[in-house]
Amino acid sequence: MGGIEHRMVSVNGITMHIAEKGPKEGPVVLLLHGFPDLWYTWRHQITGLSSLGYRAIAPDLRGYGDTDSPESFSEYTCLNVVGDLVALMDSVAGDQEKVFLVAHDWGAIIGWFICWFRPDKIKGFVCLSVPYRPRHPKVKPLQGFKAVFGDDYYICRFQEPGKIEGEIASAGPRRVLRNIFTGRALGPPILPKEKPFGENPNPNSEDIELPEWFSKEDLEFYVSKFEKAGFTGGLNYYRAMDLNWELTAPWTGAKIHVPVKFITGDFDTVYTTPGIKEYIHGGGFAADVPNLKEIVVIEDAGHFVNQEKPQEVTAHINDFFTKLQNNN
Template identity: 60%
Template structure:
């Protein structure tokens, strides 16, 4: 990891930490929850070695990037604004976009608001969340899974932070990162408890070393979880803000990658949406759906080499496409 360079840049009124390596066309990596630029460590080394400028920021509220205090500072417009400013700062018109989890959600918004800045998009884990104009996002999730569904449990400011503090940062991160339980994460009301993973192993999986976990823990010990949880607290606000884009299609070329044990893929009627035509209708240039066997949610880390190959070949395919 010593080969990766780090700098702090000013974007959209905040200071953003960026990890980067290599020269060439820009590949922009956007992490999810509860993650950091470090989630892309394997991809940064791989893509930079193949002639690309790999760039992975800590999103606002995470790691060494500033964390505005107000919940209202974490809407889709704020986060996409940060990324557009970063793309401008990198001095390029377009980037190849690779994003995972909450980063994937932000990636869809970036493709929706500024498709001119994205050459092609490799989306990991979270497909486009089709906007229902009649039901707010969190209300729809609550109706499907009840008040104990993790996104519902994340809504009240301070509540989940206090429950996470009771079990400790390392427990929260290890519990999440090692989760291989299909289906929607349900937390008992009033505690974090076993959280995402009731079957949390004593030992770490082969793809996550203690040094890796220690790095995540060191950063979240400094920042806490409020910034990252504030993304979830803007689900309904984002629903309101994106009303003008109801029914809008994403026209950027897309490859989607998930794992057959992924908690997103195995809940929320996702399999039906992904495979039965709904996803393709919303994203007409969806070129391929990859389901990695025996792989869970953090596929960019768990199946790094396979994911790297998928990213590289999709980028190569679109490297010479005409810039819009």
């Protein structure tokens, strides 16, 4: 794609695949994907940001795509993944002491952890979809999710190793990925135990209606990678959530002090989950992130806002990072 270079790097005991483009001396922008995603989610931003003089770098995170996928979920804690990315920053940043960070979905959660653990590494953070939520001092994540959303909430359904993988295999990775990327269901994602991915159309049908922003070629790229690597690596991030809660007890009450811009789509499943809009716009988010500079809600965009509205998102990223550079 458009001069994007690919290479493998050794970080934190694993081999990681990265995609990159842009002048070697340009300010580094690290782009982190979520679930079920890949470096590919940033294809438009890699091209757009590199044309503006940035060095854009998008890895396949641990467990995804062409990056190593350790077997146990205990190797997918925030400490493991942040360790990967700090080592990656050290490898690619050269003389730059700090990098710009852009992240979506699980990448955003990892981005918040980086801002907790190593704020000295980050010039500014553009967070897509998932706002910062402080650690609850008494309630583990899974306990909280079950109490609020029930046992069929997607994160609860992801917990038993092998079970959801089997359901994905039965439904077919192509249909599951298509439904996730192009779905517009609002509110918390629920996966009923019967037909969790909906009715089963002909999985070989060529008559697939896809939105303008997500081509058949895009879908086939994702399918090829997930058929090869599987879904377990990505699911292990969810399976490590309670373990993350235990490991981060020293950061209870910690706030985020790096400069942050938050972007979401008005149809994003996270944004439309009960309580989230009130937190984002009602002062709670700004209290937990004192250096929150901007909140942007993009109209007619769902969860994958960076793919659905690529030029708009790239412009927002560049605008924020330009302001930060001009203020230094």
